[in-house]
Amino acid sequence: xxxxxxxxxVVLIAMFIAGGEACRKKDVVAKPTPMEFKVPDGFxxxxxxxxxxxLTKEGxxxxxxxxxxxxxxxxxxxxxxxxxxxFAAFATFDxxxxxxxxNQFTTRNSPGxxxxxxxxxxxxxxxxxxxxxxxxxxxTAPNEMAETVDNVINKLxxxxxxxxxxxxxxxxxxxxxxxxxKAIAQFVGFIxxxxxxxxxxxxxxxxxxxxxxxxxxIFKANCASCHAEPLFTDLTYRNTGLPLRTxxxxxxxxxxxxxxxxSLKFKVPSLRNVDLTYPYTHDGRFYSLSTVIDHYxxxxxxxxxxxxxxxxxxxxxxxxxSDLIAFLRTLTDNSLLNDKRFSQPQ
Amino acid sequence: MKTLARLFIIAxxxxxxxxxxxxxxxxDVSYSLKVSFKIKANGEPLSLNKKYFNALGEDFNVNxxxxxxxxxxxxxxxxxxxxxxxxHLVDASNTATQSFIIKLANNKFSSISFWVGVDSARNxxxxxxxxxxxxxxxxxxxxxxxxxxxxxxxxxxxxxxDNFFEYHIGGFKANEKTQRFINLSFPGGKELAxxxxxxxxxxxEADLDKWFSGVHQLPISAQATxxxxxxxxxxxxxxxxxxxxxxxxxxx
Numbered sequence: 001x002x003x004x005x006x007x008x009x010v011v012l013i014a015m016f017i018a019g020g021e022a023c024r025k026k027d028v029v030a031k032p033t034p035m036e037f038k039v040p041d042g043f044x045x046x047x048x049x050x051x052x053x054x055l056t057k058e059g060x061x062x063x064x065x066x067x068x069x070x071x072x073x074x075x076x077x078x079x080x081x082x083x084x085x086x087f088a089a090f091a092t093f094d095x096x097x098x099x100x101x102x103n104q105f106t107t108r109n110s111p112g113x114x115x116x117x118x119x120x121x122x123x124x125x126x127x128x129x130x131x132x133x134x135x136x137x138x139x140t141a142p143n144e145m146a147e148t149v150d151n152v153i154n155k156l157x158x159x160x161x162x163x164x165x166x167x168x169x170x171x172x173x174x175x176x177x178x179x180x181x182k183a184i185a186q187f188v189g190f191i192x193x194x195x196x197x198x199x200x201x202x203x204x205x206x207x208x209x210x211x212x213x214x215x216x217x218i219f220k221a222n223c224a225s226c227h228a229e230p231l232f233t234d235l236t237y238r239n240t241g242l243p244l245r246t247x248x249x250x251x252x253x254x255x256x257x258x259x260x261x262x263s264l265k266f267k268v269p270s271l272r273n274v275d276l277t278y279p280y281t282h283d284g285r286f287y288s289l290s291t292v293i294d295h296y297x298x299x300x301x302x303x304x305x306x307x308x309x310x311x312x313x314x315x316x317x318x319x320x321x322s323d324l325i326a327f328l329r330t331l332t333d334n335s336l337l338n339d340k341r342f343s344q345p346q
Numbered sequence: 347m348k349t350l351a352r353l354f355i356i357a358x359x360x361x362x363x364x365x366x367x368x369x370x371x372x373x374d375v376s377y378s379l380k381v382s383f384k385i386k387a388n389g390e391p392l393s394l395n396k397k398y399f400n401a402l403g404e405d406f407n408v409n410x411x412x413x414x415x416x417x418x419x420x421x422x423x424x425x426x427x428x429x430x431x432x433x434h435l436v437d438a439s440n441t442a443t444q445s446f447i448i449k450l451a452n453n454k455f456s457s458i459s460f461w462v463g464v465d466s467a468r469n470x471x472x473x474x475x476x477x478x479x480x481x482x483x484x485x486x487x488x489x490x491x492x493x494x495x496x497x498x499x500x501x502x503x504x505x506x507x508d509n510f511f512e513y514h515i516g517g518f519k520a521n522e523k524t525q526r527f528i529n530l531s532f533p534g535g536k537e538l539a540x541x542x543x544x545x546x547x548x549x550x551e552a553d554l555d556k557w558f559s560g561v562h563q564l565p566i567s568a569q570a571t572x573x574x575x576x577x578x579x580x581x582x583x584x585x586x587x588x589x590x591x592x593x594x595x596x597x598x
Contacts, residue, residue, distance in 0.1 A: 052471070052472065053472070123488075127488055127489040127490065128490050129469075129470050129490040129491075130470060130471065130472040130473075130490065131472070132472030132473040133472060133473055133480070133485075133487070133490055136480050136485065136487040137487040137488055139487075140487050141487070141488075148481070149479075149480055149481035150481045153481065176475055176479065177473065177475075177479050177480055177481050178473040178474060178475040178479065181472070181473035182472075182473055185472070185473075255489070256489050258522075258574075258575070258576040258577070
């Protein structure tokens with residue numbers, strides 16, 4: 001018995017020596033910790049955004065820091081979070097058009113950032129075809145963050161904390177635009193909103209009031225074909241009969257496709273957290289849910305591309321309207337607004 | 347004791363076999379070819395900020411000229427050798443970008459092919475690195491996609507501000523494709539034979555004059571700027587597809 005133990009011991013030591021010699025690495029870095037992306041009950045399968053960008057705790061934390069870092073902008077004042085505030089479901093509270101560098105306005109309203117893992121295309125016109133490359137648009141736009149990619153990378157390279165965090169997330173200290181973008185995509189792509197009262201009612205752990213229940217029926221009959229459950233958007237582009245604002249001259253989806261049939265079409269926004277994401281529409285022209293509903297009741301302007309579902313307007317009584325608003329308020333997800341994982345890192 | 351020593355040796359040998367296998371490429375890429383682009387205008391090597399004339403009689407000065415080349419492959423009959431991760435941004439202002447070594451598995455070829463531009467797959471796959479890094483300034487941030495070729499400068503025929511002309515040519519979707527396939531035979535119709543541990547250089551001329559008139563007549567006076575996919579971008583792409591000729595094979 002003793003003999004056998006000695007043999008095993010010798011073999012073990014020998015293997016250890018040989019193994020150590022064969023692949024001694026200069027510096028061994030701890031592997032990042034995988035993070036799981038949970039698909040909420042009843043949600044469809046998301047886009048494959050983490051297949052070539054494995055979600056890790058370190059990558060997510062790096063993305064979170066970048067999201068809140070003003071150094072991604074030219075003058076330091078415009079982090080992603082300046083237009084995407086957590087308390088407004090990552091939209092901009094109370095601004096019709098987003099603000100940017102040097103007191104400039106953009107031409108569009110900043111959308112809420114949640115459930116983006118289900119979006120194949122981003123922006124009101126769908127011009128962005130992958131979540132990883134989206135930040136390049138605001139970072140380089142002269143009326144948004146007004147910075148160059150090279151400058152951002154140089155600022156990050158000069159920061160010791162970032163050197164550590166890139167190494168922890170990606171295995172070595174190389175800081176590149178690709179890694180920065182992948183980290184931001186991990187943070188933003190992870191943000192999911194599925195904890196509203198509506199979701200609780202669906203699970204049977206809460207109940208609608210009479211008005212909310214009535215509003216839900218009105219919603220299903222009049223709104224759900226575009227604002228499809230459970231994302232509350234069918235992710236298509238539609239002209240809802242908003243007259244062209246000539247000061248902005250925004251033709252929407254046509255700018256991307258060059259097709260006249262896409263003129264004045266914009267992406268159907270999710271109605272989740274809609275009570276918090278005012279003002280509404282692509283250019284923030286409506287300041288209340290009431291005015292949005294009034295647009296569908298009486299304001300729709302018909303043109304060649306106006307959606308057939310709204311061109312005859314949507315007849316709703318005043319009571320219908322107030323019930324519908326009561327329902328829409330059940331889509332507010334307080335767990336998203338208070339989730340510490342998404343807040344500004346200390 | 348003898349048994350112990352034997353066991354020790356066997357264990358060392360075994361573990362060195364299994365413990366740390368290096369990733370071995372399943373393809374042998376032992377042949378090297380240096381590809382060099384020589385950009386010309388009016389028959390001479392292009393100098394930036396010098397006056398040239400296009401075939402339409404218009405003067406032009408170039409400030410910036412860059413184009414992507416990608417997916418290099420060399421072939422003879424049915425035998426094809428492809429460069430892996432094959433993306434090269436050629437920049438007229440930076441000679442270091444105009445020559446690069448490509449590694450190949452075979453060594454006898456009758457022609458070389460490549461694409462001008464970046465394939466559709468890399469236009470829809472998120473953040474890229476190397477020559478495809480968006481920091482290279484060849485990426486549209488508002489309508490995702492690579493600018494396949496960029497030409498900027500001035501001409502007295504331009505009607506734009508300060509006589510500027512600016513062509514950012516891109517687009518990869520159906521009906522908007524600006525990638526162009528180039529297939530070149532070698533000078534004199536000869537075969538190219540590579541040897542291990544020896545680099546040969548293939549010189550490819552890029553004739554900028556063709557930009558304005560290779561297939562379509564595209565005067566600066568009619569269109570001094572084009573910076574979106576679709577429309578005229580396709581015609582500029584047809585033109586830049588005619589720029590290339592393999593002119594020499596040089597023994598290093």
